[in-house]
Each structure stands twice: as C-alpha cells, then as structure tokens.
Amino acid sequence: MKMFGKNSISKLLYYVTMAVVIGYGVFIGFVAFALITNRFELTDDNRFKIKILFVDSYVMGALDGKTIVVLLLFLAYYLLYFLLLLRILKAFKSDALFTNSIIKRLDWFTYFNLLFPVATFIGVLIMGDGKLNDEVVYGMFHILIAIFSGFISAIFKQGFQLQQENDLTI
Amino acid sequence: MFINNFYIFEPINELKMKDNLTILSYLIWGVVLLGVGALLNDIRDFDTNQFKNFISWAKTADKNEHWWTSKNAIEWSYYAISMALYFFKGYLIYGVFKFTAIIDNVKNGDYFSDNNITLFKKIGSIFITYAVNVFILKAILSYVAVSRFKVGDEFMILVPAGVGLYVLASIFKRAKELKEENELTI
Known part of the structure; x- marks a missing residue:
C-alpha cells in the first residue's frame, strides 16, 4: 500500500485522526453542555458527576469555578492537539512532501507539546494542592514528543533544501 | 526566517540541531532506564508474591480434576501469559532503545x-x-481470570505510532532519492 497521496496509509491515518477529533469535539461539547445547564449528579462531598453516554464511565470533579475552568482547558488542549496532528497528516497525504507549510505545522506541533508541561505546572499552582504526580509522567511524554517532532521538522528542513536545490537545477 | 537563510548562520543551526539531538538522546535513555526499572520491579513482584502462591497451590492441587478446566491449568496459563507480557515489555524497550541509533x-x-x-x-x-x-494476551488473560477486558492505552497509542513510523521511513526514502538525484545532477 502507498504511504502518501491518494489511497495511502497517510490518508487512512488522516481519517482516523479526523474521527478522533470529531468524537472528542462532541465529548467536550457534551461535558460543557452538562456543566452549563447543571445536568449532572451531585455527590455527598459536593462533587459533580457527569455520566458519559454509551460508556460506563463518569467525569468527576469538585464543583467550583477553578476546577471547571481547568477541566475545560485540559479538554480543549487535547482537541487543539489532535487538530494540529490532523493538519500534519493532511500535509502527509499530499504528493508534495517537503514544503514550507509542513515545516511550520511541525514547528507548531512542537511548541504545542512544550506548552503542556508549562500549562500543567500553572494549572497545579492554580488548583492549589501543589502536588505533581501523573502530571510529571504526562509532561515528560509531551516533552519527548516535542523534541521528536522538532527532530522530524529539522529533517524536513533538510528535505526542503534538497527539494529546492533539485528544482533549481532542473 | 530571512536571517536563517544566510549561509553564515548554517553552522549555528547545525549546532542547535546537535544540541537538540543530544537532549533527545538523553531523554530516550531516561525512558529506556525507567522502562527497564519498571520491568525489573514487575518481575520481582511476580516472583516474590505470585510465584510463591502458585508453587504452594500446585502442591495441594486436586489431581483427579480434568486438566483443562482445573485450577492448575488456569494458574499455568496465567503464569505463561504474564511471562509473555514481560517478554513483550522488554521487546518494546528494545524498540525505544533503537531510536538512539537513528539519533547517532x-x-x-x-x-x-x-x-x-x-x-x-x-x-x-x-x-x-x-x-x-x-x-491478544490480555484478552486471553481476562478470559482465563474471568475479568473484564479493556482495550489498553498502549494499543490505541502504539499502533498509530507504529504506522506513523512506517510513514516516516517512506519520507526518509523519498528524501534519499532526492539526495541521490541531486548528487547525480551535480
């Protein structure tokens, strides 16, 4: 099977990511709608509990402004994250690979990954408990992806230079 | 952007790239060491706790029971699947370790x-x-242990990542062809 262009694996990855973006968007809309219209259960310790449709799972948190804002920002971050990934895959499914636009998209993806540890740190400060547990692991994971994405971007810059040299020679 | 196109800045970009690669290399080593540590810890826990129970149970097993439906078979399956899971974890760590060769x-x-x-x-x-x-192993394990089967995060992340790496291999191949064309033209 082809890797780029029409009927390629890149195109398949693009549509899978698009499905994730749509599903995730619907999920965020559902959570936001439930919070705005007070359609949630309230537990004894004053926590909201939103049942996720079709799944035996819940979104839970303390019922205060800070928690709700941080939760919605967290969900919005991953929506944007997958949108950026979608833009990269969109560029991959085209025949022209080494272009300036894909380098920019990869750079944006790199910066966005680096934003996670910073945003998490600020989020933990706002939330006030000052404890970093799982966040450290996720932060490291995002830093790793950021550096890898930066590495791929640098490789694409080399490819872009080669492409330009080639085009000029022809 | 304009400044970066000047020839004089090329060595600086090259240096930055090397620095980033060194950081990436250290991070990968960190991930590999953490992975090895976690794996060794899991194996130690398995040996000290579960394996002891398994041996003591094996001594008191009812030998008249049919082998396939017996607790003995279930215990053996559990043991074999757990061992296979550790093996695959080690294999994954080896895969991550291979990134250092690309960086080099x-x-x-x-x-x-x-x-x-x-x-x-x-x-x-x-x-x-x-x-x-x-x-597959977790599906069998949940069947053997009669527990609820859940598609793990590793499946959702590693399969697309693996396919993505195949795409990257093709990108490198395309760039290699471009480079060869370029060298031939010169």
Missing part, C-alpha cells in the same frame, strides 16, 4: 541513509507487534 546516525550527518529507513521500519514493526500481542 543523524548526529554524524547521515540523515537519509538506508540504515535509518530500516531502523524506522523496525521500530514501527516492534511497536505494532507489541500492541497486537499484548492485546
């Missing part, structure tokens, strides 16, 4: 080589093999 190649200015293309494909295949095998 790029550091040496060997960007679009056959070696890198092969390495990307190999790591991609390791990720997919790990995810698929762990998926």
